[in-house]
Amino acid sequence: MTVHSTEVGIVGGGPAGAALAIRLAQRGVEVTLFERLVAPRWRASGVYSSVLTRGHLLDLGVPKERVSALIRPIDRMEVISLRGPRCRLRYQEPFACGIDRVRLESTLLERAAAAGAVVLEGHAVTRVDRSPGGGWKVDASGPDGRATWRARYLAGADGPGSMVARAEGLARSVHRLRHAGLTMHRLDPAAPASDLPMPAAMVLGDGWYCGLAAVPGQRTNIGIVTSERYLRQRLARGARPIDLVGDIVSRLPGDVRRSAEGRDCDALQVALPLAHRVTRRAGSTFLLVGDAAGFVDPLSGEGIHRALVSAEFAADTILHARTGRPGSGDAWGAYERRMSDRFSAKDVLSWLLQAFLSRPRLADYALRRLAARDDHRATFGSVLADLEGARDALRPGFLVGLLRP
Numbered sequence: 001m002t003v004h005s006t007e008v009g010i011v012g013g014g015p016a017g018a019a020l021a022i023r024l025a026q027r028g029v030e031v032t033l034f035e036r037l038v039a040p041r042w043r044a045s046g047v048y049s050s051v052l053t054r055g056h057l058l059d060l061g062v063p064k065e066r067v068s069a070l071i072r073p074i075d076r077m078e079v080i081s082l083r084g085p086r087c088r089l090r091y092q093e094p095f096a097c098g099i100d101r102v103r104l105e106s107t108l109l110e111r112a113a114a115a116g117a118v119v120l121e122g123h124a125v126t127r128v129d130r131s132p133g134g135g136w137k138v139d140a141s142g143p144d145g146r147a148t149w150r151a152r153y154l155a156g157a158d159g160p161g162s163m164v165a166r167a168e169g170l171a172r173s174v175h176r177l178r179h180a181g182l183t184m185h186r187l188d189p190a191a192p193a194s195d196l197p198m199p200a201a202m203v204l205g206d207g208w209y210c211g212l213a214a215v216p217g218q219r220t221n222i223g224i225v226t227s228e229r230y231l232r233q234r235l236a237r238g239a240r241p242i243d244l245v246g247d248i249v250s251r252l253p254g255d256v257r258r259s260a261e262g263r264d265c266d267a268l269q270v271a272l273p274l275a276h277r278v279t280r281r282a283g284s285t286f287l288l289v290g291d292a293a294g295f296v297d298p299l300s301g302e303g304i305h306r307a308l309v310s311a312e313f314a315a316d317t318i319l320h321a322r323t324g325r326p327g328s329g330d331a332w333g334a335y336e337r338r339m340s341d342r343f344s345a346k347d348v349l350s351w352l353l354q355a356f357l358s359r360p361r362l363a364d365y366a367l368r369r370l371a372a373r374d375d376h377r378a379t380f381g382s383v384l385a386d387l388e389g390a391r392d393a394l395r396p397g398f399l400v401g402l403l404r405p
């Protein structure tokens with residue numbers, strides 16, 4: 001079998017892997033990225049993202065006009081319970097955004113190749129092993145057959161159920177609050193064709209929530225999260241996933257339903273389960289980025305943003321490790337700590353939101369309080385958009401202030 005070599009092997013060419021490849025290649029590091037898809041295509045994944053995402057894309061060298069074509073600005077999120085209460089979270093310029101997901105991925109992979117990374121689309125990594133002499137052995141199967149790469153460092157950017165995490169024995173499944181995600185696009189002929197900001201909506205039902213976000217191309221992304229039990233019960237009664245979408249959309253309040261009733265343009269995709277976790281995000285000579293490093297739920301709309309931030313941290317780590325300077329051996333531990341400092345509180349908040357959502361009366365109560373308390377609502381909106389640290393929303397003072405009658 002042919003054996004190649006590279007300094008950094010990246011498994012996975014979603015937003016996390018592509019962003020990491022760009023950052024390393026821009027700094028002159030020899031990078032090989034393996035992506036099993038021949039070209040990006042619509043799949044179960046997220047589109048709604050933080051106010052900060054635009055800045056990350058610019059920072060990765062995506063030209064301003066290209067960024068504008070990739071995203072639809074979103075200036076407010078209507079959070080609505082089907083049982084009555086509702087509140088509005090506002091976002092200032094540069095606004096939150098709905099992303100053209102497929103074009104985002106092709107743009108980032110193109111940028112990675114332009115920066116000098118070897119981007120191998122259509123190459124599925126079939127196995128990763130530590131090499132006896134240090135570094136990694138990566139087996140991949142591509143259009144020309146199977147081949148092996150020797151890599152000094154390895155990044156797992158291969159999403160949920162990461163092969164790299166499994167090879168290191170770090171992957172764990174989640175047993176409580178198990179959810180399924182269903183997502184598709186529908187045409188919204190009434191959406192203004194320009195880059196005018198649009199509203200997004202999050203509707204809370206019994207056993208499910210449904211997010212609606214405008215994306216470029218006059219499309220609305222419909223993202224539905226149900227408990228695994230609810231989905232399985234519906235399927236057992238003979239419903240198809242698309243019937244479930246139709247049923248849920250028909251129950252949305254009229255003011256938000258309109259944008260979700262057009263013709264299907266990107267087919268329904270299902271992901272089950274959504275959450276997964278890892279016991280560690282790095283170890284000697286490897287790290288995990290994006291969803292490979294764990295994912296809770298799309299409710300907080302931070303998967304894409306987290307993928308881009310973790311890629312930035314990962315690039316710093318690898319650049320530091322390869323200097324070989326004293327202390328550089330601890331770069332991997334430092335990555336773990338940096339990720340934990342940045343994201344642990346948000347994970348706790350995401351689990352807390354899941355717990356509220358699984359108790360409709362509690363969710364409605366919290367929503368009523370949010371609607372009535374401007375300061376709390378502003379903080380909550382900023383925390384969800386990652387503009388403020390999640391610790392702010394977990395302070396006992398904040399929670400008591402929000403939830404007191």
Ligand SMILES: Cc1cc2nc3c(=O)[nH]c(=O)nc-3n(C[C@H](O)[C@H](O)[C@H](O)COP(=O)(O)OP(=O)(O)OC[C@H]3O[C@@H](n4cnc5c(N)ncnc54)[C@H](O)[C@@H]3O)c2cc1C
Nearest residue numbers: 012014015016036045046048125159181290291298303304
């Ligand atoms: C239904 C649903 C709705 C979501 N909604 C949102 C949302 O609104 N906002 C948000 O921010 N996030 C959302 N997310 C999460 C978001 O999609 C992810 O956080 C984001 O895609 C993470 O990017 P990533 O690059 O880490 O992983 P991925 O996007 O999963 O990319 C991983 C890549 O690795 C490739 N790969 C996997 N295995 C191999 C292999 N063996 N060899 C080669 N390549 C491999 C895959 O083909 C893929 O391209 C949602 C997720 C789901 C499932």
